[in-house]
Amino acid sequence: MFDVAIIGKGPAGISAAVNAFARNKSVVIFGGDSKKVLLSPSIPNYPGLPEISGKDLMERLNEHLKLTNATIINKTVIAVYAMGNYFSIQAENDFYEAKSVILATGVDFKKSIENEDTFLGNGVSYCATCDAPLYKGKVVAVVGYNHESVEEANFLAEVCQRVYFIPMFKGNFKLKENVEIINDSPIKFEGSLKAEKLILKNNAIEADGFFVLKDSLPLTSLVPGLEVDGPHVLVDKRMETNIKGLFAAGDITGKPYQVAKAIGEGQIAALNAAEYLDQKK
Amino acid sequence: MVIHVTDADFNEKVLNSDKAVLVDFWAEWCGPCRMIAPVVEEVAENLKDNLVVAKLNVDENPMTASLYGISSIPTLVLFKDGKPLGKIVGFRPAAQIESAIKGALGL
Numbered sequence: 001m002f003d004v005a006i007i008g009k010g011p012a013g014i015s016a017a018v019n020a021f022a023r024n025k026s027v028v029i030f031g032g033d034s035k036k037v038l039l040s041p042s043i044p045n046y047p048g049l050p051e052i053s054g055k056d057l058m059e060r061l062n063e064h065l066k067l068t069n070a071t072i073i074n075k076t077v078i079a080v081y082a083m084g085n086y087f088s089i090q091a092e093n094d095f096y097e098a099k100s101v102i103l104a105t106g107v108d109f110k111k112s113i114e115n116e117d118t119f120l121g122n123g124v125s126y127c128a129t130c131d132a133p134l135y136k137g138k139v140v141a142v143v144g145y146n147h148e149s150v151e152e153a154n155f156l157a158e159v160c161q162r163v164y165f166i167p168m169f170k171g172n173f174k175l176k177e178n179v180e181i182i183n184d185s186p187i188k189f190e191g192s193l194k195a196e197k198l199i200l201k202n203n204a205i206e207a208d209g210f211f212v213l214k215d216s217l218p219l220t221s222l223v224p225g226l227e228v229d230g231p232h233v234l235v236d237k238r239m240e241t242n243i244k245g246l247f248a249a250g251d252i253t254g255k256p257y258q259v260a261k262a263i264g265e266g267q268i269a270a271l272n273a274a275e276y277l278d279q280k281k
Numbered sequence: 282m283v284i285h286v287t288d289a290d291f292n293e294k295v296l297n298s299d300k301a302v303l304v305d306f307w308a309e310w311c312g313p314c315r316m317i318a319p320v321v322e323e324v325a326e327n328l329k330d331n332l333v334v335a336k337l338n339v340d341e342n343p344m345t346a347s348l349y350g351i352s353s354i355p356t357l358v359l360f361k362d363g364k365p366l367g368k369i370v371g372f373r374p375a376a377q378i379e380s381a382i383k384g385a386l387g388l
Contacts, residue, residue: 079313081313081316081317081372082374083316083319083320083374084320084323084374084375088316090312095312120370121352121353121356121370121371122350122352122353122370125352125353130311130313131352131353131354133308133310133340134339134351134352134354193350194350194352209352224371224372224374225372225373225374225377243374
């Protein structure tokens with residue numbers, strides 16, 4: 001079991017790792033490099049490093065991370081479960097355990113489909129491998145935002161009678177016979193007690209279940225029970241969330257979306273996580 | 282107390298129960314269901330004077346699951362006097378499950 005698990009490897013996450021290491025805690029950090037930092041041509045306001053490019057800053061941060069004991073795991077975290085005395089972290093199909101967690105995933109501006117959250121768990125699912133067996137012999141629709149969604153559509157096709165696949169990106173898809181590609185844009189889900197219909201721009205699909213497959217999940221499904229305000233996590237001055245032992249830092253806590261703020265918050269979160277761990281003993 | 286129920290004895294053990302019953306709809310293959318199992322046991326222990334926790338395997342008991350519109354698991358449904366009072370879909374920490382139950386039962 002790790003002392004601190006950090007979700008996200010941008011400036012906030014790496015700052016948290018460096019500081020948790022300084023407090024002699026064992027650290028695991030999940031995720032790939034921050035795309036937002038990598039794509040910044042220059043960062044003009046990070047004190048001491050004027051006009052550093054995002055790519056250079058990310059390199060420097062990664063070099064610093066390598067000086068710590070942090071275990072680096074380049075996998076997408078599906079869920080963080082608060083088990084009471086510890087946390088269980090599901091990264092793709094593997095589970096990890098940690099005594100405290102720091103969320104530093106950045107902020108996601110991708111709009112959800114209308115009523116996606118209303119029907120989540122009532123006909124709408126974010127995880128094909130989790131819920132596929134509930135739709136044995138039935139008709140499902142998949143809205144796919146990433147390349148993995150192609151595999152998941154094929155996986156569903158093994159279990160379900162028919163699969164509609166609505167890709168939100170371009171490509172050549174190798175799909176099973178009972179998968180039908182629909183090139184259209186989803187607008188909203190409709191239904192009474194559960195989602196029954198997906199309204200598209202030019203069409204509508206009726207199905208028994210709908211899978212929305214994307215890289216970053218809404219915060220409330222990433223950490224069930226987390227208190228949020230729109231795309232942000234609610235934290236106190238110590239960067240602690242409503243769940244004890246679970247902290248957050250960086251863009252995920254709100255504006256300004258700036259490197260300096262992320263790094264400062266990463267430090268506060270790590271030091272308070274260390275204090276939380278020391279008090280637990 | 283944690284008991285196991287089926288389509289066959291759901292009426293007797295859940296709907297006709299004197300105490301409130303929290304039904305945990307689960308399946309073997311469901312990762313989050315395994316995560317919530319110890320959490321639900323903790324809730325059962327903490328509220329043992331007022332609550333029975335009943336686990337129902339949705340693969341083996343599809344009738345009950347479909348009757349109550351279970352489309353994602355884990356789902357927890359609280360029953361009192363034969364009626365569903367509310368449900369929680371997906372994993373939740375113990376404290377939140379407990380306070381939802383206390384709220385619903387007026388404890």
